[in-house]
Amino acid sequence: xxxxxxxxxxxxxxxxxxxxxxxxxxxxxxxxxxxxxxxxxxxxxxxxxxxxxxxxxxxxxxxxxxxxxxxxxxxxxxxxxxxxxxxxxxxxxxxxxxxxxxxxxxxxxxxxxxxxxxxxxxxxxxxxxxxxxxxxxxxxxxxxxxxxxxxxxxxxxxxxxxxxxxxxxxxxxxxxxxxxxxxxxxxxxxxxxxxxxxxxxxxxxxxxxxxxxxxxxxxxxxxxxxxxxxxxxxxxxxxxxxxxx
Numbered sequence: 355x356x357x358x359x360x361x362x363x364x365x366x367x368x369x370x371x372x373x374x375x376x377x378x379x380x381x382x383x384x385x386x387x388x389x390x391x392x393x394x395x396x397x398x399x400x401x402x403x404x405x406x407x408x409x410x411x412x413x414x415x416x417x418x419x420x421x422x423x424x425x426x427x428x429x430x431x432x433x434x435x436x437x438x439x440x441x442x443x444x445x446x447x448x449x450x451x452x453x454x455x456x457x458x459x460x461x462x463x464x465x466x467x468x469x470x471x472x473x474x475x476x477x478x479x480x481x482x483x484x485x486x487x488x489x490x491x492x493x494x495x496x497x498x499x500x501x502x503x504x505x506x507x508x509x510x511x512x513x514x515x516x517x518x519x520x521x522x523x524x525x526x527x528x529x530x531x532x533x534x535x536x537x538x539x540x541x542x543x544x545x546x547x548x549x550x551x552x553x554x555x556x557x558x559x560x561x562x563x564x565x566x567x568x569x570x571x572x573x574x575x576x577x578x579x580x581x582x583x584x585x586x587x588x589x590x591x592x593x594x595x596x597x598x599x
Contacts, residue, residue: 362583369576373401376569383565393565395554404573407550410468410543411536414475419529422480426487427513445484448477453539457546471543471550478539479532486528490521523593530585537578541570 372379376394383393425441428434448456453474460470494517502512518525544552551570558566 362580365576366580369573369580373404373573376400383569386565386568387563391561391563391565395557395566395569397557398553400551400554400569400573403549403551403554404577406548407537407540407543407552407574408577410471410548410550411475411533411540414472414536415479415529415533417472417476418479418532419483421476422483422528423487423525426484426491430488430491431509441484445480448474448479449481451477453478453542454545457542461546466547468543468548470546471540471548474543475536475540479536482531482535483525483528486524486531487521490524491517493524494520523589526585526589526592530582530589533585534578534582537581538574541574 380393387393422445425445429438429441456474456477457470460473464470464473498516498520499512502516507515540548540550541552541555543550544556551574554570554573555567558564558568558570
């Protein structure tokens with residue numbers, strides 16, 4: 355086993371061990387507490403909170419991917435090229451307005467809980483997927499596209515069989531960036547009663563318990579790192595499988 359794989363599996367093992375058996379790590383966090391405060395977050399199940407946050411992030415990423423890839427395909431077709439400036443303006447809204455501001459607007463419309471968090475993460479994750487979809491579709495070699503047209507492929511067949519497979523590595527890169535950004539961003543959902551590791555961090559801030567803050571931050575950070583690494587590995591495999599010329 356290579357050093358990279360060993361580090362990857364060790365990190366995953368430590369994360370799972372902490373989430374499943376957090377009490378065993380109490381001696382590690384005890385020095386960070388004062389006045390008899392609990393060293394391990396005990397107001398909820400850490401594993402369930404981590405899974406809830408990851409589920410919210412993945413749902414938002416799935417919606418962002420459908421919309422962003424769809425828009426990317428539309429604006430790279432001759433009939434939809436005129437919509438590129440408008441599409442860029444729309445997908446930039448999520449980056450222009452901070453997620454907290456999106457939450458503030460969404461809560462009066464859909465109420466507290468997971469829904470406003472999904473809306474904020476959906477808007478925040480559109481831009482990297484959209485731009486990478488455009489870059490990937492535009493990077494297809496013209497000679498390959500001409501050869502596909504010469505064989506009698508329709509526009510839809512060329513898109514499905516040639517353009518999207520060639521653009522897939524870049525599209526996956528955009529999805530990876532979107533996911534990793536939103537894993538950390540999702541912690542703010544706890545301010546509107548969404549389940550997630552943000553409530554561990556907030557509990558630590560309210561009680562001045564550094565152990566809680568560190569636990570929420572470390573688990574969130576490790577999930578982001580493992581997601582980044584896993585999707586980067588997938589991208590490399592896809593890149594090797596898809597001929598680029």
